[in-house]
Amino acid sequence: LFFAVLSLIWSFSASSNRNGEDSWFKSLFVRKVDPRKDAHSHLLAKKEESNLYKIQFHNVKPECLDAYNKLCEDVLPSIHTNEYYPCELVGTWNTWYGEQDQAVHLWRYRGGYPALTEVMNKLKNNKEFLEYRKERGRMLLSRRNQLLLEFSFWNEPVPREGPNIYELRSYQLRPGTMIEWGNYWARAISYRQQNREAVGGFFSQIGHLYMVHHLWAYKNLQLREDTRNAVWQHEGWNEVVYYTVPLIQHMDSRIMIPMKTSPLQ
Structure with a gap:
């Protein structure tokens, strides 16, 4: 059966070629990755800034969520506001819809990998942070992180007043398609600026590779629905x-609520 279906697919693709059409159905199965002479990070990331981002996903024991939030609100802003550490807390949230009892933190390191290393080394001598990490460990079921760069054509995330809800849309791309994704979204982002909903766009460097994260802000779920429907009116x-759907292997959406001390409210 498998070979019969495969034969049908290739027959369909060949027929499309004869008609001079590159069908979407064919693109799901046939994709040529053009050779590159430079890393996609050099082509897609902002040149004027050497910012590195870290996104953290913490799965919290349900009974510990309130205590976890209080702990983060007590400790994380002290790092964010201290010029001794070359990093900034971009935003910190709890997942509302999606994976439950989860916290998401987004940090920015101005100066790239050297700034990240400097912060890590300095925090080893921060007794408050070491106690925070120890206490945090008792509250977590699991945690993971990624290091990210920001797309050159997205806005840099800056603090904003609330109240807002945030959507983090995460895409696992097919290996070798990041440049193609960036080319389409460099044009697409202009369609998604009507209500200032675009907050930031990032792609992974360490962790799960070929991952893209788009961060959006909306006043409420109904405005999110209206905004996403309205974009289809743009030619x-x-x-x-x-053209971008065939590039995706997996996608996920989280609706998130900012913590009290998040710069993105």
């Missing part, structure tokens, strides 16, 4: 969706 948006 060209349908093409972006048409």
